[in-house]
Amino acid sequence: RQGQSEGVILMLTVDDVIGRLGVLKQARAPYEPMWRDITDYVLPRRSFWDLDAVPGQKPSQKIYDGAAIDALQTMSDGLQSGVVSAKLRWFRLTMEDGRLQNQPGVADWLEETEDVLYAEFARSNFYEAISELFMDAGSIGTSVMLVEDEIAHRRLLFSTRHIKECYIAESRTGMVDTLYREFYMTNRQAQQTWRKGLSEGRLRAAEREPFGRGKFVHACFPRAERDPGKVDQLNKSFSSVYVDAQFHEGKFIDEGGFDAFPYLC
Numbered sequence: 001r002q003g004q005s006e007g008v009i010l011m012l013t014v015d016d017v018i019g020r021l022g023v024l025k026q027a028r029a030p031y032e033p034m035w036r037d038i039t040d041y042v043l044p045r046r047s048f049w050d051l052d053a054v055p056g057q058k059p060s061q062k063i064y065d066g067a068a069i070d071a072l073q074t075m076s077d078g079l080q081s082g083v084v085s086a087k088l089r090w091f092r093l094t095m096e097d098g099r100l101q102n103q104p105g106v107a108d109w110l111e112e113t114e115d116v117l118y119a120e121f122a123r124s125n126f127y128e129a130i131s132e133l134f135m136d137a138g139s140i141g142t143s144v145m146l147v148e149d150e151i152a153h154r155r156l157l158f159s160t161r162h163i164k165e166c167y168i169a170e171s172r173t174g175m176v177d178t179l180y181r182e183f184y185m186t187n188r189q190a191q192q193t194w195r196k197g198l199s200e201g202r203l204r205a206a207e208r209e210p211f212g213r214g215k216f217v218h219a220c221f222p223r224a225e226r227d228p229g230k231v232d233q234l235n236k237s238f239s240s241v242y243v244d245a246q247f248h249e250g251k252f253i254d255e256g257g258f259d260a261f262p263y264l265c
Contacts, residue, residue, distance in 0.1 A: 012219075012239070012241065013250075014243055014248050014250050014251065014252060015250075017180070017217060017219045017241060017243050018217070018243065018245070020180065020219075021167060021180045021182065021217060021219070024167035024168075024169065024180055025167060027167075027169075028167055032049070035049075035140050035163065036049055038139050038140055038141075039060065039139065039140065040060040040062045040063075041060070041062060041063060041068060042068045042069060042072055042139045043069070043072065043135060043136075043139040043140070044059035044060040044063060044069070045059050046135075046136070046139075046140070046162060047059045047060035048162075048164070049164050051164060051165070051182060051183075051184065051215075052184075072135060072138050072139055073135075075134070075138045076131060076134040076135050076138060079134045080127070080130065080131055080134060084127070084130055086121075086122065086127045089114070089118065091114070091117075092110075092114065093110040093111075093113055093114050093117075094110065095110075120155070120156060121156075123155045123156075124155050124156040124157065124158060125157065125158055126156070126158045128158075129145060129158035129159060129160045130145075130158070130160075132160035133145050133160045133264075136160065136163065140163055142163055142168075142265070143160065143163070143265070144160065144161045144163060144165075144166045144168075144179070144263055144264070144265050145158055145159065145160045145161070145263065145264040146158070146159045146161055146181075146262060146263055146264075147262050147263075147264065148262065161181065161183075161263075165181045165182055165183045166179055166180075166181050166263075166265075167179070167180045167181070167182075168180075168263075168265055171222075176261070176263070176265040177221065177222055177238075177261055178220070178221040178222070179218075179219075179220050179221075179261075179263045179265065180217060180218070180219045180220075181217065181218045181219075182215065182216075182217050182245070183215070183216055183217075183218070184213045184214065184215055184216070185213065185214065185216060186210065186211050186212065186213055186214070187202065187205050187206035187209060187210050187211070187212050187213075187214055188206065188210040188211060190202060190206065190214055190216070190244075191203075191206050191210075194242070194253050194254055197242075197251075197252070197253040197254050198244070198247075198253060199244055199247040199248065199249045199251065199253075200247075200249075201244075201246070201247030201249065202214060202244055202246075202247040205247070214244065214245075214246055214247075215244075215245040215246055216242060216243065216244055216245060216253070217242070217243040217245050218240070218241075218242050218243075219239075219240070219241050219242075219243070220238055220239065220240045220258070220261065220262060220263060221238065221239055222237065222238060222239070223235075223236065223237060223238060223239040223257060233255075233256035233257045234255070234256070234257060235257070236256070236257025236258050236259055237257070237258065237259055237260070238257055238258040238259075238260070238261055238262070239255075239256075239257050240254075240255070240256045240257050240258055240262070241254065241255050241256075242254040242255075
């Protein structure tokens, strides 16, 4: 049930996802001691590396000099105020073909489109999430942001993920095009997220302990076989599958896709 074409998995199963997550964990393991040292001394609020840790624990107590913490905060603040400030117009749209830039109406259309994009950023939580991204990039050196559609509120949702959740792989050109994320959410949150697709075991757990936590996996990777002429979720450029790591019963909770890779790494 598993084939391989140009390094991309065909007919992925739940066992494949869990197995390949294990391989990515082994590949990332040599970096983790250095990352732990960095967060202990430079970014203490990210010093929680045990995925099973109970929320609310104290951060690292190893700090004896705050110079590095202050420097990181200064860098992050400088990037946010100088590069992506909510008070500035920090990007412009231009035509790829410069000859079209001066055509009648083109400049007006581009400016109006910019206004729409700025309004979308303002309605979203982008400016809060990008600050955390800068902090991760300036310390750990690898930062990950997930971009989703928050359909209920008709806006974009940005969330900077702790690197402890994320296991990444690059394409042959050096671009991150594969990410497996292992994370926790409460049983109640799982029901709210996936009204269909949860296993009987997870549904029973939700009835007994709605605020108990469960472990889940999100795998996103290039889709090997698809029909570009179709617009349904199973023919998007990137495959997206969710697995209940504890009660999967051999089935995906959700199987869909994205036109563009949803993680900014």
